[in-house]
Amino acid sequence: MKRIKYLILGVMVYLIFLVVLMPASVVLRFVTLPPQVKINGVDGSIWHGSIDTVQAYGRQAEQVEWQIHPLSLLTGALNLDVNVGNRNSAIYGKTNLTLTPSTVKVMDLMLQTDSQTVIGKARLPFRSEVAGEINLSVSEFAYGQPWCERLSGHLQLHNLEVNNQFGDFPFGSFRLGMDCDQGDVIVTTTEKDNQIGVSGRLWLKANAQVQLQAKIKPTNNMPANVRDNLNFLGQPDAQGAYPLTYSGRVPGL
Template sequence: MNRAVVRWAAVAAVLFVFFLLLTVPARHAWGWLGGGQLAVQGIEGTLWSGRVAHLANPAHPVFPVGPLAWHVRPQALLLGRLEYQVFVQSGTGGGELRVGRGLFGGASVTAAHLSVPAADLAQGLHLNLLTLAGEFQIDIDELRLSADGSGALPSVLEGVLVWRDARVVQPSPLSLGQLRMQLGLREGQVVGALSDEGEGGSLELSGELSIGADRQYRLDALLKPRATADAPLREALGLLGAPDAQGRYRLQYSGAL
């Protein structure tokens, strides 16, 4: 038999099996893919396109998710990648993202645009003595994991986290404006460069949050009240100690996740 015919027949067989797998009901594939560790309700559809009504991790029930829907992006298949467009909701927050994996590369997340109310985040993290307001918006341009799955940190990370209309409600009302953390990698660490967006906010912020592969983190920030800052904010900053020559208060903290 002609070698070219055999080669194309093999390619056709592989593609047939691949597309056949994508039509497998999602409820059957869930167990095969190791999803048994998660609590799932209302799963329907196929690996090609489907949805889950509710999804949670019993071991870490911080942010229950649902509904969550997905569908394959056919154009990515032409580039040798299996890529999904995912739509997710969690409480009153949610958004969309692309999740994919190449033939020889690791898993990736791109074009992610997600939001979560600050109050929900504080509640999910069990910050019982702290009530927050505003909204956290996270935009991930690119996040990639190593192909062999090794390493606790991503191999590529580009994104930004913004706390819009940042406010502390309890234990003392504080208006912080709009705060920003630019996400990236440096010397084997995840690094978040802290700043304020200066849009009428009463707090000037600069500094850095770093997280290592050993899950140790370090926060080093400088905070300064603007002329518009109210008395509660100035009093709260005063608890950090004496300001420097520029009127900035230093906040340093470290620990493990």
């Protein structure tokens, strides 16, 4: 009887070590990826591994690393830390993820990239080209229909510039607050959060629909070519602010 117990214990220990030390490259052989996603240079185990490059939908992330916290499995969840790139990479970020059968939670997300990486090959209205740096910070996010159940964070845009058939528009820097309302992502800004006097709110809704209700009021820091084109937005209100409204699909999608 003791021999059987020892045998069973030995088999269990062997299986545990087998799972813990299983190479990530072996596991990924059994994973069917979308045709738009390619990975190269897989190293390490499923618990602590790395990927040299991940190509997805015309964008590329480098030096993707993850580390799973095994004790989280006891609660029926998968908790892991994820790091992407370095400060010289096109995409640099880190976060803590919790995955369950019903939801995805993100904690302490930090992401640095640029507008060209985000926009990719999407065609924007008026043949617009956008340049600028993007810093995203999210303290908490929980997935829900259509986008979120909880969201707390902010988005910073630096040296934002739009070039199109109407001219060059250097908009400068923006700080945008982010939260969640009935599943929609809400993005807000005030006149104090940017140098061109924009204030208002944007709703990101289901099916990539977006609604914008905002206004722009001339400031001393507003570039002349931006000020000269404000009349195209309509008539200003009593405070001298011009309307910024839009309702439809996200431009470029």
